[in-house]
Amino acid sequence: MGVDIPPEEFRRLGYRAVDLLTEHFAALVDQPSRSPVPETVRRELMDAPAPEDGSDPDALLNEVASTILRYPMGNGSPRFFGWVNSPATPFAVLGELLASGLNPSVAGGDHAATYVEHAVLRWMRQMVRFPVDGGGILTSGGSVANLVGLAVMRHVKTAGRVRADGLLQPALVVYTSTEGHSCIQKAIELLGIGHSHLRRVPVDSQWRMDVAALERQITADRGAGLVPACVAATAGTVNTGAIDPLGQIANLCGREGLWFHVDAAYGGPAALVPEVAPLYEGLERADSVAVDAHKWMYVPVECGCAMVRDAAAMRDAFSLVPPYLRDDTALPWFSEFGIQQSRGFKALKLWMAMRHIGIEGYRQSIARDIALARVLRVRVRAAADFELVSEGPLSVTCFRYAPEGLRGQHAEIDRVNRAVLDGVQRDGKVFLTGTELHGRLALRACIVNFRTQESDLDALIDEVRGVAQRHWP
Numbered sequence: 001m002g003v004d005i006p007p008e009e010f011r012r013l014g015y016r017a018v019d020l021l022t023e024h025f026a027a028l029v030d031q032p033s034r035s036p037v038p039e040t041v042r043r044e045l046m047d048a049p050a051p052e053d054g055s056d057p058d059a060l061l062n063e064v065a066s067t068i069l070r071y072p073m074g075n076g077s078p079r080f081f082g083w084v085n086s087p088a089t090p091f092a093v094l095g096e097l098l099a100s101g102l103n104p105s106v107a108g109g110d111h112a113a114t115y116v117e118h119a120v121l122r123w124m125r126q127m128v129r130f131p132v133d134g135g136g137i138l139t140s141g142g143s144v145a146n147l148v149g150l151a152v153m154r155h156v157k158t159a160g161r162v163r164a165d166g167l168l169q170p171a172l173v174v175y176t177s178t179e180g181h182s183c184i185q186k187a188i189e190l191l192g193i194g195h196s197h198l199r200r201v202p203v204d205s206q207w208r209m210d211v212a213a214l215e216r217q218i219t220a221d222r223g224a225g226l227v228p229a230c231v232a233a234t235a236g237t238v239n240t241g242a243i244d245p246l247g248q249i250a251n252l253c254g255r256e257g258l259w260f261h262v263d264a265a266y267g268g269p270a271a272l273v274p275e276v277a278p279l280y281e282g283l284e285r286a287d288s289v290a291v292d293a294h295k296w297m298y299v300p301v302e303c304g305c306a307m308v309r310d311a312a313a314m315r316d317a318f319s320l321v322p323p324y325l326r327d328d329t330a331l332p333w334f335s336e337f338g339i340q341q342s343r344g345f346k347a348l349k350l351w352m353a354m355r356h357i358g359i360e361g362y363r364q365s366i367a368r369d370i371a372l373a374r375v376l377r378v379r380v381r382a383a384a385d386f387e388l389v390s391e392g393p394l395s396v397t398c399f400r401y402a403p404e405g406l407r408g409q410h411a412e413i414d415r416v417n418r419a420v421l422d423g424v425q426r427d428g429k430v431f432l433t434g435t436e437l438h439g440r441l442a443l444r445a446c447i448v449n450f451r452t453q454e455s456d457l458d459a460l461i462d463e464v465r466g467v468a469q470r471h472w473p
Contacts, residue, residue, distance in 0.1 A: 013058075025076070025090060032074075034072070036071075044067075080449065085448070088298060088301075095350075102348075107342060108331065109333070120138070121136035121138070128264060128283055129283060136305065136308070138305055138343075139338065142183060146232070146263055148339065149287075150261060150288070151339075152287075152314050153230045156313050166192070173199060176232040176234070177209035177234060180232060201217060207240045208243065209244040218258070230259040230260075233249050233286075235267045235279075236264060236266040236268065240390040241373075254285075259288070262289045264289055267394055268290075269297055270394055290305070296366060373395040376447070380397065384404065385403035400443060406472065414440055419467075430459055
């Protein structure tokens with residue numbers, strides 16, 4: 001087979017690929033959320049030898065239809081409640097196709113893709129009330145967006161010397177809550193600060209960072225000769241959807257001279273919703289913010305966003321321009337503001353989604369996801385055999401199967417709910433995940449799906465109850 005495909009043949013194959021996706025989307029409502037991959041298919045996919053000769057394109061599309069599309073992750077389904085994985089709006093899927101067809105490297109330069117990214121970065125800053133003249137870059141996701149923001153912090157807090165001299169003493173100290181995402185620890189380790197200098201601050205009864213405990217820890221560290229450098233707050237924890245008291249933390253960081261970073265990977269877009277917008281007051285005062293468009297803005301993975309208030313500091317932390325790149329510089333290159341030199345055209349799918357849905361459309365859709373989570377909590381509270389563990393303020397609900405005969409038997413409740421979680425995931429009719437709160441297992445349902453209806457919540461409750469009754473009594 002040749003490398004190129006004639007235009008008319010590409011058109012035919014492209015139509016067929018779109019037909020396959022169209023059939024996939026149309027079947028989501030009636031299909032199980034997830035179908036377990038049979039062992040034979042698993043081995044066939046994993047152990048396939050490298051192809052010595054090319055294959056017929058139609059045969060390859062047949063294989064995609066019978067294997068890849070047949071056994072998806074499931075997050076397109078309206079009954080998928082796991083992690084924080086939204087479906088992609090079909091129009092953004094077309095954006096991914098068009099971007100890959102153009103295949104530019106969006107390191108910078110005078111071509112349309114760079115200007116599209118500048119536009120969506122401005123829109124993202126406006127959406128979370130961040131200063132529009134700050135620095136920004138699209139990333140693979142929240143983990144790298146947090147890494148970028150914290151790397152700029154490290155640069156600033158070492159007066160730029162870290163680029164030449166490596167890590168300096170005394171050690172920097174970073175603070176996040178016990179509910180902060182694991183990517184904060186990973187970033188601190190990658191940046192050479194080390195997790196022994198990451199402080200996990202206790203949370204209050206609503207799973208938010210305890211600001212008084214934070215202040216005491218900062219005082220203790222400073223007294224020990226360390227350098228308190230940064231608070232990494234969270235606007236929408238993955239476990240419960242909690243939003244740290246951003247305004248209070250911003251005040252404390254201002255008094256203490258600390259960098260104020262906000263991980264808003266999941267919850268950032270909810271700042272648009274009037275009902276919860278007051279909880280985001282203080283976000284606009286952050287030094288850096290991470291948001292994941294592929295979490296709650298319905299665009300295909302990968303699409304994160306790092307924003308830094310001081311654009312010059314962001315550029316200083318990363319910029320390295322070799323001679324062969326010192327042309328085509330209508331604007332500073334994005335590669336000067338992050339860790340990648342070659343960068344894909346992530347911006348087009350986000351640009352198309354935002355243009356298609358609009359800010360008001362996002363506001364309504366995200367508000368609807370939050371409202372559905374409230375409905376689920378009402379269902380849980382009303383059920384004699386369920387126990388509500390955490391609620392809100394966003395779209396995560398944690399609960400347990402706990403009928404009257406099990407109340408007070410914590411170990412047995414955990415055992416039954418572990419069996420329930422395993423059984424629900426194996427059955428695949430609905431999909432949810434678990435977490436641990438106060439050392440105990442909880443079932444966790446996250447709604448970031450424009451396809452989900454109240455009937456899907458009923459299906460979730462019925463499936464959990466049905467599986468549970470196979471394990472207890």
